[in-house]
Amino acid sequence: MFGGPHAALPASLSCDVAIIGSGAGAGITAELLTKAGLEVVLIEEGPLRSSTDFKQRESDAYPSLYQESAARKTADKAINILQGRCVGGSTTVNWTSSFRTPSSTLSYWQQRFGLAELTDDAMSPWFAAAERRLNIGPWLTPPNENNDLLRRGAAKLGIPAAAIHRNVKGCWNLGSCGMGCPTNAKQSMLVTTIPAALDQGANLITQTQAREFELSGGKVAALRCTPVKIDGTPASDSVTRIVAKHYVVAGGAINSPALLKRSNAPDPHGRLGTRTFLHPVVISAATFDQNVEAWNGAPQTIYSDHFLDTQAIDGPIGYKLEAPPMHPVIFASTLTGFGQRQAELLRSFPQMHSLLALLRDGFHEESPGGTVTLRSDGTPMLDYPLTDFVMEGARRAFLSMAEIQFAAGARTVSPVHEMATSYTTWAEARDAIRALPMKPYVTRVVSAHVMGGCGLAGSERLGVVRPDGQHWQLNNVSVHDGSLFPTSIGANPQLSIYGLVNKLATGLVKRLNGRDVTLA
Amino acid sequence: MQRRTLLKLGIGATALLAVAGGGLALLRPGLVNGHLTAGAQSVFRGVGRAVLDGSLPSDAIERDRALSTHLKRLNDTLAAFPAATQAELSQLLSLLASAAGRIGLTGLRDDWANASVTDIQSALQGMRASRLALRQQVYHALRDLTNAAFYSDPVAWPLMGYPGPRAIV
Numbered sequence: 001m002f003g004g005p006h007a008a009l010p011a012s013l014s015c016d017v018a019i020i021g022s023g024a025g026a027g028i029t030a031e032l033l034t035k036a037g038l039e040v041v042l043i044e045e046g047p048l049r050s051s052t053d054f055k056q057r058e059s060d061a062y063p064s065l066y067q068e069s070a071a072r073k074t075a076d077k078a079i080n081i082l083q084g085r086c087v088g089g090s091t092t093v094n095w096t097s098s099f100r101t102p103s104s105t106l107s108y109w110q111q112r113f114g115l116a117e118l119t120d121d122a123m124s125p126w127f128a129a130a131e132r133r134l135n136i137g138p139w140l141t142p143p144n145e146n147n148d149l150l151r152r153g154a155a156k157l158g159i160p161a162a163a164i165h166r167n168v169k170g171c172w173n174l175g176s177c178g179m180g181c182p183t184n185a186k187q188s189m190l191v192t193t194i195p196a197a198l199d200q201g202a203n204l205i206t207q208t209q210a211r212e213f214e215l216s217g218g219k220v221a222a223l224r225c226t227p228v229k230i231d232g233t234p235a236s237d238s239v240t241r242i243v244a245k246h247y248v249v250a251g252g253a254i255n256s257p258a259l260l261k262r263s264n265a266p267d268p269h270g271r272l273g274t275r276t277f278l279h280p281v282v283i284s285a286a287t288f289d290q291n292v293e294a295w296n297g298a299p300q301t302i303y304s305d306h307f308l309d310t311q312a313i314d315g316p317i318g319y320k321l322e323a324p325p326m327h328p329v330i331f332a333s334t335l336t337g338f339g340q341r342q343a344e345l346l347r348s349f350p351q352m353h354s355l356l357a358l359l360r361d362g363f364h365e366e367s368p369g370g371t372v373t374l375r376s377d378g379t380p381m382l383d384y385p386l387t388d389f390v391m392e393g394a395r396r397a398f399l400s401m402a403e404i405q406f407a408a409g410a411r412t413v414s415p416v417h418e419m420a421t422s423y424t425t426w427a428e429a430r431d432a433i434r435a436l437p438m439k440p441y442v443t444r445v446v447s448a449h450v451m452g453g454c455g456l457a458g459s460e461r462l463g464v465v466r467p468d469g470q471h472w473q474l475n476n477v478s479v480h481d482g483s484l485f486p487t488s489i490g491a492n493p494q495l496s497i498y499g500l501v502n503k504l505a506t507g508l509v510k511r512l513n514g515r516d517v518t519l520a
Numbered sequence: 521m522q523r524r525t526l527l528k529l530g531i532g533a534t535a536l537l538a539v540a541g542g543g544l545a546l547l548r549p550g551l552v553n554g555h556l557t558a559g560a561q562s563v564f565r566g567v568g569r570a571v572l573d574g575s576l577p578s579d580a581i582e583r584d585r586a587l588s589t590h591l592k593r594l595n596d597t598l599a600a601f602p603a604a605t606q607a608e609l610s611q612l613l614s615l616l617a618s619a620a621g622r623i624g625l626t627g628l629r630d631d632w633a634n635a636s637v638t639d640i641q642s643a644l645q646g647m648r649a650s651r652l653a654l655r656q657q658v659y660h661a662l663r664d665l666t667n668a669a670f671y672s673d674p675v676a677w678p679l680m681g682y683p684g685p686r687a688i689v
Contacts, residue, residue, distance in 0.1 A: 056685030059672035063600035071601060077657045174686055182688055232602045295682065328682050332671035333664045339641050343574025346671075349680040375604050418648055441656035 004047055004207030009227060009240040015039040015203070016512065018223050018244040020210040020259060023089020024497040025481035026250035027189030027197075028130070028519065029505040034200035036515040041203045041242060042194070043225055045232070045251070046086035048206045050190065054180030058329040061179035064230060065093050067255075074370065075383040078440035079278060081254075082448040086180075087206060088190030089252060091494060094448075095177045095299040095325065096166040096186055098136045099491035100127045100499065102305075104313045108363060113486040114458020115467055123499055126506075130498035133520035134167040134187040141173055144297030147323045149288070149353050151302045153408030154321075161304040164322075167494070168298075175297050175325050207235070210251065211378070213263035219476045220247050220263075232379070246476050246512060249454070250501075253277075253483040257372045257453035257464075258380030266473035271464050273372035275455055276382055277488035278447035279358040282394045283324070284401035285335060286353045286410035287422075293350055299325035300492075307357075307400055308490055314364055317393030319357040320491060321401065326354055334444060336418050345414075353405060357397030358449065359390060362487030366390075369488075372453050386445060391438035394445070398436070402429040418442040449493050454483040462486075468511075469504035480504055547621075550613020551606055554599035559617030560610075561591055564666065566632030570640035571666045575679050594669040612661065625658055 002009050017033050019026045022044040033040050049064055062070035067083040074081070084090030106123065109115040131137065143151065143163070154161040171185040184191050198204060209228045213220040223242040227235040249256045257273035265272065300322045308318040332346060361367045370384030398415040403426055405413045412422040413429050419442055423429035436443075457463025460472040465484055471477040480501045482493050489496045502519050509517050550560035568587050569576070576583045598609060615621030622628050628635055628643040635643075647659035670676055677684055 057672075063597075068602050068605060069597075069600040071605065076653065077660065172688070174688075176685060231600055296686075328671040328677055328680055329668050332667040332680070338571040338573070338644060338663055339637075340574040342571070342667075343679070346575070346680045349682060377604060379602065379604055381604075441653065441660065 001048075002203070002205040002208070003227060006206065009205065009208065009225070009238065011238075012241045012243065013041055013203070014243045015041045016244060017041075017246045017248060018043065018242045019248045019250055020223070020256070021089060021250035021252060021481060022087045022194055022204070023084060023189060023250065023252055023481065024091050024494050025501040026089065026248070027091065027193035028498055028501045029248050029250060029480045029508070030197035030202055031193035032502070032505040032509055032517050032519060034197045034202050035517040036509040036513055038509070038512060039201065040197060041205060041244070042197070043205045043208055043210050043223070043242070044087050045209045045228060046084075046206070047230060048087040048204070049092075049180060051180070051182050051184045054176070054182040056174065056176040056179050056182055058179060058327050061093065062329070065180055068232070075381050076440065078386055079280060079384060079445045079447055081278065081382075081450060082446070083252060083254070083450055087194060087204070088188045091188035092180055092190045093178055094188075094492075094494055096168055097300045097303075097322070097492035098131075098165040098167050098495045101496040102308075102490050105487065105490050108313055109456075109486055113456065113462055115456060115486070116458065117467060123503070126503040127495060127499035129519045130495060130502050134192060134498065135169045136165050136167045136187075136495060138163060139166045139168065139171070139298065139301060141171070141298065143301040144175070145290070145292045146294040146297070146325070146353055147300070147302040149292065149408040150304065150321065150323045150355060150404065153404035153406075154304050154306070156407035157404060159304055159306045159404065161302050164301050164303050166298065166301070171298060173297050175295050175299055177299055178325060178327070208240070210259055211239075211262065212259070213247065213265065213477075215263060215265070215474070218474065220474060223247060246478065246508070248508070249477060249479045250481040252481055253450035253453050254372055254380050254382055256479060256481055256483040258374060260454065260464075261372070261374055262378050265471070267464070268473070269461050271455060271462070273453050275362065275369045275486065276372055276384070276453040277362045277369040277451045277485070278384060279449040279451075279488050280361060280386065280390060280394070281356050281358050281446045281448070282397050282443065283334065283416040283446070284355045284398060284405060284413060285416060286405035286413045287348050287351050288353055288410055289351070291350045292353045294323075294326035294352060294354055307397070308360060313360070316396075317359050317361065317364065317367060317390055318490070319359045319393060319397045319400075321404070322356055322358070324354055324356050326352070334416065334446065336416060336420075336444065353408075353410065355401040355405065357394070357401060359393050359397065360488055360490040361390060362452065364389060369452055386440045388438075391443065394443060395433060395436065395438045398433045399430060402426065402433060416444040418444070449488070451482045451485040451488050451493055454479045455486040456484045457486060468507050478504065478508055547614045547618055549610045550617060551598065551610035554606060556591065556595050556598065556613070557617075560613035562632045563613055563616045564591060564594055564662075566635060566640050567644070567662045567666050568670070570637050570644055571663055572670055573637050573641070575670070575676070589673075590670050593673055594665065597665065597669045597672070609661070612658065616658075625655060
């Protein structure tokens with residue numbers, strides 16, 4: 001262990017494989033590579049924090065565990081992005097929702113991105129192994145009221161809803177997943193693959209930024225890293241040079257393309273950093289007569305794909321419905337308004353229910369996603385235009401959520417939009433939502449799923465990375481994280497990353513030392 | 521066009537100050553080494569009075585004390601932000617702390633310390649409903665940061681009926 005409060009970084013290190021990041025893709029890769037006897041170094045920008053540090057408080061969690069203190073925003077500030085930045089990456093702070101990549105998404109990739117081998121049948125064993133390794137499966141505890149209201153409201157309207165699989169073992173049903181699991185129940189990379197890789201001799205470097213690759217003759221010759229403070233600023237001028245036979249980029253979408261951009265990696269077709277997707281999210285809040293306590297109990301245990309499944313994937317944008325957890329900071333900063341009206345709204349927090357709709361971006365020419373660029377200090381910025389096509393989907397989502405909330409017995413429904421108020425009937429809400437201007441800023445849009453930017457494709461004209469995960473132009477570099485996805489997923493992405501990277505990393509081991517390894 | 525306008529205050533500020541008839545010479549940064557300067561504190565104290573109206577103590581002395589605690593918390597929140605975000609916020613606060621910037625951006629005539637809660641709320645509402653991306657961005661930055669800092673403190677949780685995290689024993 002090097003970096004931060006651990007041992008000081010040496011001037012140089014060598015290993016078989018350097019992995020940038022320690023999240024979903026990095027963790028799976030590290031476990032497989034070390035199982036095959038390869039020497040691995042993981043480089044993580046964030047700190048190492050574990051269950052004893054997790055106090056279930058947003059004021060502790062956001063500055064230490066999230067990118068940009070949980071205030072990462074798109075270039076125009078219209079979308080706030082929640083993304084992990086700590087050992088375990090987003091898996092340390094996510095809400096445990098586990099879905100395999102939907103068939104419709106895989107078949108779109110086969111048809112449009114030349115990824116013929118990514119069929120349901122071919123992917124199934126890779127997902128199954130990840131599910132075994134991370135204890136992903138049905139969760140049998142009854143849903144909390146926040147989720148049960150989605151189930152009941154949808155049922156009243158004849159809209160199918162189902163239970164979400166979770167990656168937990170002995171979950172206490174606290175509801176604090178987003179601040180790091182204080183009981184080690186969540187089977188994040190922090191408590192599974194990373195410790196397993198360390199046991200097998202991997203080296204972990206924390207609080208250290210992978211600054212740039214040194215390129216030479218179509219290959220990476222070394223990775224230059226610098227120590228950073230918790231706020232991401234340089235901790236010193238020292239540079240550590242890591243020389244490896246192979247480099248796996250797994251710093252997460254936005255950061256992975258940014259590393260390649262800082263390194264001036266070849267990009268002959270202008271693909272790098274483009275097609276970055278967010279599942280833009282809009283939220284509908286409702287008050288009920290009874291206590292909902294949306295902070296209490298496992299988050300996101302019920303979902304509905306009705307508005308994804310009932311329309312063509314490349315037609316008007318579809319959306320997935322879930323019931324997110326709410327805590328004071330996220331609630332007070334996401335809901336709209338100020339002054340007496342806000343004070344009154346916040347007083348009803350225990351009776352408030354929230355639904356979110358995540359919009360399936362990237363399947364239509366009017367939903368091309370965003371582009372990662374670099375600021376003058378080398379840090380990444382995502383420019384993501386919220387097109388009218390996407391925002392019309394947000395309007396339909398507001399309508400669907402309000403109708404479900406009224407069907408579940410809501411006293412009032414408030415779409416999270418600056419020009420909306422509290423509506424007391426479905427008819428009133430419907431007419432008002434139809435008239436709302438669906439524009440950025442007045443419509444609150446957030447994201448917790450960043451995908452794409454180093455797209456996987458069967459042809460170098462269409463993407464950054466070959467179907468086996470290797471960079472199209474740099475032959476000792478692979479990308480193993482959510483930035484691989486050529487579109488958004490249309491579901492919470494963690495299991496999509498685990499499954500795909502399980503396949504790619506198993507192949508990488510075979511190419512590097514001929515060994516056969518399995519995750520579980 | 522508006523949507524694409526970024527918080528590039530170097531450019532936006534110049535234009536706005538010209539409109540407001542002010543000069544650039546007297547602008548001081550809003551954040552120095554991650555700490556709110558006196559001018560920036562005055563901005564956030566004014567915004568706090570307006571945004572947190574209804575959540576702050578009604579007694580004047582207690583309210584002042586609560587706002588001072590709030591500013592400390594806000595300072596801690598901002599100190600954790602990356603350098604690029606701090607630089608942008610510093611520019612924004614610098615502008616808002618100047619008379620020309622305050623009037624140009626927010627429409628608030630009296631300075632932050634003397635303006636009434638009602639006037640600051642009208643100014644906030646003006647930015648919130650503005651068609652200019654820059655003014656909407658400013659509204660969200662001020663309002664969201666104020667709420668995020670204030671409600672992160674367990675002292676504020678009873679106002680929301682939030683009992684705090686469950687004990688793990």
